[in-house]
Amino acid sequence: MRIANLTHGALYMLGAYIGVSVMRTLPNLWLAALLSGLTVAVFGGLVERLILRRLGGNVLGQVLVTLGIAFILADFCLVVWGGDPIPVPTPAFLQQPVRIAGLAFPAYRLAVVVIAVIVGIVLFVFIEKTRLGAMIRAGVDDRDMARAVGIPVSLLFTTVFCLGAALAGAGGVIGGPIMSAYPGLDADMLPLALIVVILGGVGSLIGAFVGSFITGFVYTFGVALLPDLAYVILFLPMILVIAFRPRGLFGKFAA
Amino acid sequence: MRQHWPWGLLLVALALLPLVSGEYYINLASQILIFAVFASSINLLLGYGGLPTLGHASYLGVAAYLSALLGLKLGISPLFAAPLALVGTTLMAAAFGLVSLRATGLGFLMLTLALSQVLWGTAYRWVSMTDGDNGLRGLARPMPFGLNLDQASAFYWFTLAIGAVAIWLMAVFVASPFGAALRGTRDQPRRMSALGYNVWLLRWITFIYAGFWGAVSGLLFVYYHKYIHPVSLSLTNSAEGLLAVIAGGSGTLAGPLVGAAIVMLLKNYVSAYVERWNMLLGFVFVVIVVFMPEGVVPGVKRLWRRYISRT
Amino acid sequence: MAALHIQNLKKAFGGLPAINDVSLTVEEGERRLIIGPNGAGKTTLFNLVTGDLNSDSGTIFLFDQDITRRATHRRVHLGLARTYQIITLFPKDTLEHNIALSLLGLSKRRWNAFARSHLPEEAKSVLALVGLDHLAKRPVSEVAYGEKRRLEIAMALAQKPRVLLLDEPLAGLSREERGTVKQLISRIPRETTVVMIEHDMDTALDMADRITVLHYGRVIVEGNRAAVVADPKTREVYLGH
Numbered sequence: 001m002r003i004a005n006l007t008h009g010a011l012y013m014l015g016a017y018i019g020v021s022v023m024r025t026l027p028n029l030w031l032a033a034l035l036s037g038l039t040v041a042v043f044g045g046l047v048e049r050l051i052l053r054r055l056g057g058n059v060l061g062q063v064l065v066t067l068g069i070a071f072i073l074a075d076f077c078l079v080v081w082g083g084d085p086i087p088v089p090t091p092a093f094l095q096q097p098v099r100i101a102g103l104a105f106p107a108y109r110l111a112v113v114v115i116a117v118i119v120g121i122v123l124f125v126f127i128e129k130t131r132l133g134a135m136i137r138a139g140v141d142d143r144d145m146a147r148a149v150g151i152p153v154s155l156l157f158t159t160v161f162c163l164g165a166a167l168a169g170a171g172g173v174i175g176g177p178i179m180s181a182y183p184g185l186d187a188d189m190l191p192l193a194l195i196v197v198i199l200g201g202v203g204s205l206i207g208a209f210v211g212s213f214i215t216g217f218v219y220t221f222g223v224a225l226l227p228d229l230a231y232v233i234l235f236l237p238m239i240l241v242i243a244f245r246p247r248g249l250f251g252k253f254a255a
Numbered sequence: 256m257r258q259h260w261p262w263g264l265l266l267v268a269l270a271l272l273p274l275v276s277g278e279y280y281i282n283l284a285s286q287i288l289i290f291a292v293f294a295s296s297i298n299l300l301l302g303y304g305g306l307p308t309l310g311h312a313s314y315l316g317v318a319a320y321l322s323a324l325l326g327l328k329l330g331i332s333p334l335f336a337a338p339l340a341l342v343g344t345t346l347m348a349a350a351f352g353l354v355s356l357r358a359t360g361l362g363f364l365m366l367t368l369a370l371s372q373v374l375w376g377t378a379y380r381w382v383s384m385t386d387g388d389n390g391l392r393g394l395a396r397p398m399p400f401g402l403n404l405d406q407a408s409a410f411y412w413f414t415l416a417i418g419a420v421a422i423w424l425m426a427v428f429v430a431s432p433f434g435a436a437l438r439g440t441r442d443q444p445r446r447m448s449a450l451g452y453n454v455w456l457l458r459w460i461t462f463i464y465a466g467f468w469g470a471v472s473g474l475l476f477v478y479y480h481k482y483i484h485p486v487s488l489s490l491t492n493s494a495e496g497l498l499a500v501i502a503g504g505s506g507t508l509a510g511p512l513v514g515a516a517i518v519m520l521l522k523n524y525v526s527a528y529v530e531r532w533n534m535l536l537g538f539v540f541v542v543i544v545v546f547m548p549e550g551v552v553p554g555v556k557r558l559w560r561r562y563i564s565r566t
Numbered sequence: 567m568a569a570l571h572i573q574n575l576k577k578a579f580g581g582l583p584a585i586n587d588v589s590l591t592v593e594e595g596e597r598r599l600i601i602g603p604n605g606a607g608k609t610t611l612f613n614l615v616t617g618d619l620n621s622d623s624g625t626i627f628l629f630d631q632d633i634t635r636r637a638t639h640r641r642v643h644l645g646l647a648r649t650y651q652i653i654t655l656f657p658k659d660t661l662e663h664n665i666a667l668s669l670l671g672l673s674k675r676r677w678n679a680f681a682r683s684h685l686p687e688e689a690k691s692v693l694a695l696v697g698l699d700h701l702a703k704r705p706v707s708e709v710a711y712g713e714k715r716r717l718e719i720a721m722a723l724a725q726k727p728r729v730l731l732l733d734e735p736l737a738g739l740s741r742e743e744r745g746t747v748k749q750l751i752s753r754i755p756r757e758t759t760v761v762m763i764e765h766d767m768d769t770a771l772d773m774a775d776r777i778t779v780l781h782y783g784r785v786i787v788e789g790n791r792a793a794v795v796a797d798p799k800t801r802e803v804y805l806g807h
Contacts, residue, residue: 051541051545054545055544055545058548059307059360059361059364060301060307060364061544061545061548063307063309063361063364064494064497064501064540064543064544065540065541065544065545067309067494067537067540068536068538068539068541068544069537069541070537071491071494071533071534071536071537072533072534072537072541073537074533074534075531075533075534075537076534078531079531187490191369191372194365194368194369195369198362198365198366198369227380229377229380229381230376230380231372231373231375231376231377231380232373232376232377234373234376235369235370235372235373238369239354239366239369239370242354242357242358242362242366243353243354243357246357246358246362427679427680428679428680430682431679431680432670432676432677432678432679432681433676433677433678433679434679435663435666435667435670436667436670436671436676439656439667442656442657442658443654443655445618445654446650446654446655446656447667447671448617448618448637448638448639448642449618449638449642449647449648450639450642450667450668450670450671450672450721450725451639451642451643451672451725452639452671452676453637453639454639
């Protein structure tokens with residue numbers, strides 16, 4: 001959507017914390033993820049309508065505002081949920097390891113991979129193959145022309161933004177059993193998200209997918225081998241790719 | 256010379272400060288000056304080059320760490336460590352510039368952020384070198400010409416002298432043909448190429464120069480605090496610098512100075528009453544960008560001009 | 567040696583060929599007019615010549631230099647200059663400053679980070695050439711559209727180019743302004759080769775020695791004015807215009 005958004009890590013964290021609170025009364029992870037996603041989506045919608053809308057194409061403004069909101073959210077979570085990490089319990093039926101080809105895999109992590117793939121495919125089909133997706137893409141490519149053809153660009157943009165926020169929020173809960181909810185979760189998630197988008201290329205879902213895999217693999221192996229330089233390893237793929245291909249692996253234009 | 260009298264007046268006023276204030280305010284003023292140099296170096300990129308950077312704390316932090324490490328590990332005095340730290344950091348700026356300038360706008364911003372985060376994370380984890388979260392303490396201030404800078408006013412005058420030279424040199428840079436060309440690339444990069452300018456090279460040189468002054472502010476920073484911690488390399492630090500430029504008004508020389516004062520004073524006074532500095536910082540970002548995007552100095556200039564034309 | 571020699575130039579966007587095997591040669595001192603309906607690829611051709619776009623295949627020669635893969639600013643240093651269809655001036659700066667930037671672009675002084683950036687007297691005299699010296703100290707944003715067009719051309723002329731590309735210099739001008747600009751262009755010395763894109767056939771035809779007609783990225787007709795006007799393909803292309 002060509003909006004510079006640094007709030008995403010904080011939205012993820014907010015989702016995780018909301019999920020934690022929900023699960024205290026309704027101990028169902030999936031329900032919590034749904035409610036979290038909805039709440040964060042509403043928040044995201046408000047941010048987009050009230051603040052980002054006024055900034056138009058002002059990229060620096062968008063960056064600063066979303067950064068500011070990220071700061072606000074981070075401190076807000078700290079105040080409401082305190083400074084200690086809060087674990088999120090794994091759903092009971094996924095607690096046992098699964099045996100595949102003689103190797104034991106943690107069931108929950110496999111489930112997360114499956115969910116991620118499904119979400120990825122659904123998003124891809126939605127954006128690329130449905131009429132609604134086409135309208136969204138039209139709105140991004142040429143806002144005025146799309147409006148002239150009767151596409152409700154404003155409404156669509158808000159919807160997409162909310163969708164993104166919802167995924168972040170729900171993602172926070174789904175990632176909960178693996179990562180817990182803790183202050184600084186946003187600072188840990190945001191660089192990952194940014195790396196994946198820039199490495200994979202702005203505007204490309206396939207890029208995001210491939211980018212995540214590459215980053216994930218390189219990071220996991222790198223951290224195991226050279227823990228001191230974990231951060232360097234995390235950013236290295238992105239820096240290398242950008243140095244040789246400013247638009248990322250699958251990007252349509254340089255970020 | 257006629258339009259420079261306000262600067263001269265300011266310099267004199269600042270020089271006289273220690274004679275009328277107590278130690279607390281002198282120290283606060285030193286901090287503001289250091290932050291002002293930092294913000295001004297960011298302004299070279301943002302205000303004059305049109306290149307928004309979220310990673311400038313890199314240069315402040317690395318210069319500070321280099322000076323500290325050269326002192327602690329190799330026993331080199333701060334005065335001799337200074338040129339080494341400056342050269343090292345400036346070379347790093349050159350390298351970072353090569354990478355970051357592969358993109359413009361948002362991509363450039365992300366790259367500066369990414370590189371800065373690498374340094375930040377490394378500072379935390381490379382415990383053997385940096386002592387991680389403990390930071391490096393017990394550092395000494397330099398003794399130029401044998402003068403002791405431990406006293407507040409002595410250090411303040413030292414900082415004022417260096418700060419004044421820094422701002423003056425940046426002013427010369429901006430007013431030069433190079434500076435005019437740089438501003439051109441900010442406004443119409445395509446047109447500038449068509450006029451024969453090597454836009455990339457102009458930007459890269461500016462990037463290095465901005466990194467150099469960021470390093471200078473880093474040295475002043477570590478001398479003042481006699482301590483350095485990875486948080487100085489953080490995104491928050493870069494963001495505060497950026498905020499100072501935007502609040503004061505990018506694209507002007509006075510803007511970052513005013514902005515630095517505003518942010519520093521806010522930090523000092525408000526954080527005594529408000530526990531959540533980050534939240535406040537966030538609010539300030541949003542408010543400034545949405546309601547006062549051009550910053551304080553251009554706003555005031557406009558009002559002044561209107562007042563002048565009425566009388 | 568031709569001033570500008572383009573050989574089999576091709577450029578496609580996605581699957582869409584914008585320039586589809588274009589070859590043309592402009593002799594030194596010639597006044598060449600490139601016309602064609604909207605979307606014919608005229609501005610794309612200019613962008614390829616200046617280096618704003620990279621071609622997919624083909625070659626571009628500026629005098630005896632192959633500039634096909636050269637960076638834009640290097641081509642400018644070889645004597646190429648251009649104006650834009652959409653005015654790309656520096657709005658907050660004075661007319662004087664705009665010209666000064668133009669003059670600075672080819673001077674070694676542009677790398678000088680220490681001297682005072684004083685405006686050379688030359689800027690004023692360039693403005694006088696186009697009759698704009700009385701507006702020298704005004705910011706561009708406060709000046710009329712026709713005057714901005716003249717400033718665009720002045721900036722290009724300030725570079726003393728060997729080859730000048732004018733992209734629709736008469737666009738959006740009133741009849742009177744068009745007359746002024748046409749006069750200006752006709753006074754450009756013959757040392758400068760001029761290649762001009764124009765949409766308005768009637769006004770532009772008498773300014774050119776030779777005319778190239780582009781359509782869908784191809785050269786349809788080329789020749790002197792009489793030949794082009796008589797050619798049935800020209801009329802076909804411009805049906806309804």
